[in-house]
Amino acid sequence: MSAITEAPRGNCALGGANAVFSAIDRVVPIYHAGPGCCMQTTAGEAGQAGGRSPFYVSGVSTPCTNMLEHDVVFGGVDRLRETISGALEIFEADAFFVLEGCTSGIIADDVKSVTDEFSAKGLPVYPVDCPGFLGESYRGYEIAFASLLDHVVQSAPREGDLVNLFGIMPYHDPFWEGNFEELIRILEKLGLRVNSFFTRRQGIAAIRDSSAAALNIVVSPWLLKDAAAKYEERFGVPSLRWSGLPIGATDTSAFVRAVADRLGLKDRAERVIAEEEAYVYGYLETAIGALSWKRFAVVADSNTAIGVTRFLANDYSFTPIVTIVTDPIFRPEDKERITRQLTELEHAKPPAVVFETDGWKIARELDSHSEITLLVGSTNDREYAMEKGIQCSVVAYPITDRLVFNRTYAGYRGSLTLVEDLYDNL
Amino acid sequence: MAMNLEVTEVMGRENRLGSISGYCGSLRDLSCKARCGGVKGRERCFSQDSLCNAACAQGTLSLIMDAAIVNHGPVGCAVDAIGSNFVLRTMQRLSGAPEHNIRFLSTNLRESDTVFGASEKLKETIRETWRRYEPAAIFVCSSCASAVIGEDIRAVVSDLKGEIPVPISPVSCEGFKSKVWASGFDAAFHAILTDIVKPPAKKTNVVNFINFFGSAKKEIAELFARFGVEPYFLTAGSSIEGLSRLSESIATVSICGTLGTYLGTGLEQKYGVPYVQSMRPHGIAGYEDWLRQLGSAIGKAAEVEAYIAEERPKIEDELQRLRSRLKGLRAVIGMGPGYSFNFIRVLGELGIEVVWTSAWHFDPRYDSGANVPELEFLAGGGAEDIPFTVSDQQNFEVMNVLNTLKPDIYFSRHPGTTVWALKLGYASLCVNDEYTAFGYKGIVNFGTMILDSITNRSFAELFAKRSRLPYTEWWFQQDHAHFLAEEAGSRAAASEPAAAAIGAAHE
Numbered sequence: 001m002s003a004i005t006e007a008p009r010g011n012c013a014l015g016g017a018n019a020v021f022s023a024i025d026r027v028v029p030i031y032h033a034g035p036g037c038c039m040q041t042t043a044g045e046a047g048q049a050g051g052r053s054p055f056y057v058s059g060v061s062t063p064c065t066n067m068l069e070h071d072v073v074f075g076g077v078d079r080l081r082e083t084i085s086g087a088l089e090i091f092e093a094d095a096f097f098v099l100e101g102c103t104s105g106i107i108a109d110d111v112k113s114v115t116d117e118f119s120a121k122g123l124p125v126y127p128v129d130c131p132g133f134l135g136e137s138y139r140g141y142e143i144a145f146a147s148l149l150d151h152v153v154q155s156a157p158r159e160g161d162l163v164n165l166f167g168i169m170p171y172h173d174p175f176w177e178g179n180f181e182e183l184i185r186i187l188e189k190l191g192l193r194v195n196s197f198f199t200r201r202q203g204i205a206a207i208r209d210s211s212a213a214a215l216n217i218v219v220s221p222w223l224l225k226d227a228a229a230k231y232e233e234r235f236g237v238p239s240l241r242w243s244g245l246p247i248g249a250t251d252t253s254a255f256v257r258a259v260a261d262r263l264g265l266k267d268r269a270e271r272v273i274a275e276e277e278a279y280v281y282g283y284l285e286t287a288i289g290a291l292s293w294k295r296f297a298v299v300a301d302s303n304t305a306i307g308v309t310r311f312l313a314n315d316y317s318f319t320p321i322v323t324i325v326t327d328p329i330f331r332p333e334d335k336e337r338i339t340r341q342l343t344e345l346e347h348a349k350p351p352a353v354v355f356e357t358d359g360w361k362i363a364r365e366l367d368s369h370s371e372i373t374l375l376v377g378s379t380n381d382r383e384y385a386m387e388k389g390i391q392c393s394v395v396a397y398p399i400t401d402r403l404v405f406n407r408t409y410a411g412y413r414g415s416l417t418l419v420e421d422l423y424d425n426l
Numbered sequence: 427m428a429m430n431l432e433v434t435e436v437m438g439r440e441n442r443l444g445s446i447s448g449y450c451g452s453l454r455d456l457s458c459k460a461r462c463g464g465v466k467g468r469e470r471c472f473s474q475d476s477l478c479n480a481a482c483a484q485g486t487l488s489l490i491m492d493a494a495i496v497n498h499g500p501v502g503c504a505v506d507a508i509g510s511n512f513v514l515r516t517m518q519r520l521s522g523a524p525e526h527n528i529r530f531l532s533t534n535l536r537e538s539d540t541v542f543g544a545s546e547k548l549k550e551t552i553r554e555t556w557r558r559y560e561p562a563a564i565f566v567c568s569s570c571a572s573a574v575i576g577e578d579i580r581a582v583v584s585d586l587k588g589e590i591p592v593p594i595s596p597v598s599c600e601g602f603k604s605k606v607w608a609s610g611f612d613a614a615f616h617a618i619l620t621d622i623v624k625p626p627a628k629k630t631n632v633v634n635f636i637n638f639f640g641s642a643k644k645e646i647a648e649l650f651a652r653f654g655v656e657p658y659f660l661t662a663g664s665s666i667e668g669l670s671r672l673s674e675s676i677a678t679v680s681i682c683g684t685l686g687t688y689l690g691t692g693l694e695q696k697y698g699v700p701y702v703q704s705m706r707p708h709g710i711a712g713y714e715d716w717l718r719q720l721g722s723a724i725g726k727a728a729e730v731e732a733y734i735a736e737e738r739p740k741i742e743d744e745l746q747r748l749r750s751r752l753k754g755l756r757a758v759i760g761m762g763p764g765y766s767f768n769f770i771r772v773l774g775e776l777g778i779e780v781v782w783t784s785a786w787h788f789d790p791r792y793d794s795g796a797n798v799p800e801l802e803f804l805a806g807g808g809a810e811d812i813p814f815t816v817s818d819q820q821n822f823e824v825m826n827v828l829n830t831l832k833p834d835i836y837f838s839r840h841p842g843t844t845v846w847a848l849k850l851g852y853a854s855l856c857v858n859d860e861y862t863a864f865g866y867k868g869i870v871n872f873g874t875m876i877l878d879s880i881t882n883r884s885f886a887e888l889f890a891k892r893s894r895l896p897y898t899e900w901w902f903q904q905d906h907a908h909f910l911a912e913e914a915g916s917r918a919a920a921s922e923p924a925a926a927a928i929g930a931a932h933e
Binding site for chain 1: 479499508511515526530539550554602607819894
C-alpha cells in the first residue's frame, strides 16, 4: 500500500512525463486524459516550481481529448484519433507524444494502435504509457526517457567530445535551466560538447543523435538507471553517475576530475579547476563573516539535499543537523548511496538522514531536532520555520513564492548565488 | 422551477441547467435561443486542454480556514494544494491570522489500488487527517481514477460518522463528470449546503457574500455598514462555524453569477434567504442594479437611492476624461460566462467596442430558473450585437480570432490565455481580481489600467517580434470554428453564420 501523502512534493507520473516533453523544443504533448489533467500537471510542475509556463506548447495550448463519461463508457480511441489529426494540422512540430492519463489507463484504451496508424504513414506520433497512478513525477520522467529511447534515439557514429548530461529533471527541479547552464559551461571549458535535450532549444535532432556520445553523465543518485543501461547495451555509451548536484569548489572540482578521468582530459581539467576555484574564492574572501555559523536542516529532493548539505558542511563550515530527502526512493541501494553521500563528509559531523515525503511527518521529524537555526527547503517548509522563528531559504520544489528563470546553485558560480541568497534571507 | 436538493450528488451543469461549451454565433442569437430553450451545444472534433470540475471544487473548499480536504485519487489530483496553499497563506497574512499550511491529504492511489480498490486506504486517510489536525470538517473529493473504479466514498464516510465528531462531507467532483468545470463550484456548495449549513436559530443582519478571494472585503464592509448590514465572505477566509449559519442571514449576493447560482438558490429555497439575482456590481449599470436589488431585499431601498445620488456624481468628470481617451478602441474578451457578459457592458461604459467574445461555457438559465440578467440587459439593447462563441478555453480558437480581428486589447480572466495573446503582440489585460471594475471607483481604476496597458505596449511588441508560435500558417487561414462539429464526431466545414459574423466585425 502506497503511503498517504500530505502536501505532495511532486505530481503524478503523467505530470512528470509532461514536464519532459513540454521542455523539448518543437515537441507537442497530446493528452489522452480527463479535462483537468493538463492544467493540474502543468501548474503542478512548471507553475509550482518557480512560477513558470513551458515555452513551446503547454497548459492551455496542449491538445487533449478531455475525456468525459461517454468516453469512459464507450472508450476514447475515436476521440483520440481526431485529436491527433487536429494536432497535426494546427501545430508545427517535430514530434507528437500521446500521454495517457488515469482514465484511459484504467479503461485500457489501445493508444498504441492509434499512434501506429499515424506512424505507419511516416508521421512522428508516439505513445507514452504514463497514467498518473503509476507513480510520482520521477516515474514519469523515467517513462519519458524510455519512450525517447524506444522511438527517437537512433545509432550514430561515436563522437569523442560529445557527452549527454542527464538526471536534472526539467521543471520539477525549479532551477533546472540554470543548473544545466552552469554544468554545461564547466564541461565546455573541458573542450566537450554537451547534450541536455532541453536547453538551447536542442530538440529532437539532438536526442536522435545522442547515441554518438562518448559518455552519459547522470547527475542524480537514483534516476535513469534503466535508461543508462539501455544506452550502454544498445549503443555502447557508458555512464558516469554523479550522486547529487555538485555545489561549490570541493564537489564541483571532484565532478570535473571524474569526467576528465573517463575521457582522458586530466591536464586540461586541472587548469579549469585552478581557474574556477580562484574565481570562487576571490569572491568568498570579500565577504568573510557575512553569515554567522548556522546549524542547518535540509528538506529537499535528493539532488538538492546532497548538494546543499555537502556544500554548507564541507565548504562553508555550517553544521548539518538533519537532512530529509523527499524523493520517493524505493531501491535500498539508492537509499544507501544517498546516505553515503550525505554522511561521508570531509569536515563535519554527519547529519541525521531521513527519507520522508509526507509534509506532516517532515515537520514532526524537524521537531525532534531542537537546535536548528537554518532551514533550507521548499515553500511548504516556510510554515515550520515561521513557527519556530528560524531562518528559511527556499531552494527546492515546490516554490510558489519566487520566480526562477536561470538562477542556479550548481557548480562554482551557483555556490556563490546560494551564499548570496542565504544572506538575503537573514 | 425548484431545485432538487435531496439528491446525494449534484448533477453536472449540462444535465441540470442545459449548459453548453460549444457555440458560434452572436450575442442576440444566443440570448434568443436561451429564452426559447433552443441552445444546443456543439462538439469539437479537436480540442485543447480544458479544466476539470475537481479544480473548482477543491479550490472552493480548500480556502475554508479550519477545514481539511482529502482527495481520493492519484497524487497528481492533489497537486493544486500547492497553489491553494499560496493563496491561503497570502490571505492569512493579509488578514493578520496566524499562517499555516493548507490541510490537504491525498490517498495517493496506485496501480494496484485501481485493481483491488482502496476504501480501507481512504478510511485510514480520513482518520489520519482527524488525528493530525482535528479540523472543523473534512471534505472528501473524488477523482477520475476513484470514480472509474467505482469507489464508494459515501459508504466510507458513513462508516466513520460515529468515530469522528465533525462533519465529513463527500464531494463528487470526478473530472469526467462534466465538461463545464464550474460544475465543481456546485459540487462544493452542495457539500456545504447539505452537510455544513444548519437550520437557523435566529435571523441576523448578515449578507452572505459569495466570492473568490475577497480583495475588497474592507471596502464592502464599509459600504454595507451604511445600510446597516454586515457581509460574510465565503468561501475564502470563512470558517465552518460561520458557514453553518448562512441560513440565518438576511440575503445572499454573489460576485459572479456562475459561481453563486447553486448556493444562492439553495439557501433561498431551503431557508428562505433571498438570493439577489441582479447584474453583478461591475461598472455603473451593474453596480446600481446590484445595489437596488440588494436594497430591496434588505429593506433599505431609500438608503440605497441616497447613496447612489451622493456617490455617482463624484466620478462623472474622471469617467468622461477616460471615455474620451478610450473611445474607439477595439477589444476581444475571453472569460467565464459570468464575467464575459459583465465586461461587455463595463467596456461599453468606458467607450470601448467589443468586437468578439468567447465565454468558457454558457448557462442558458440559473438554478432558480431565471435567465442570465446580464445577457438579458445586453440583448435588450444594452449593447450592439457582437460575434459570440462558447468554448472551453480553446486557445487555438482565441489565437485565430485575435489574428483575424487584430484588436487593440485582449481581456482574459485566466493568465494562461493572456500569455498567448501577448505572444501575438496584443496588449492584454488579465482581470484576475474579481473586484476589478467594482462600483464607481472600480470602473475608474479599471479604465486607468486599460489606458496604461495600451499606452505602453513595449513588452508585447518586443516579445512578438522574437516569439515563435507553434501554430501553422494553415490554421491561421481557417475559420476559427473549423473544428466545431454540428454533431459529435463529424468534422463540419466552417460554419457560415460564424464566418459572416467575424467578417462583419472585421469590416
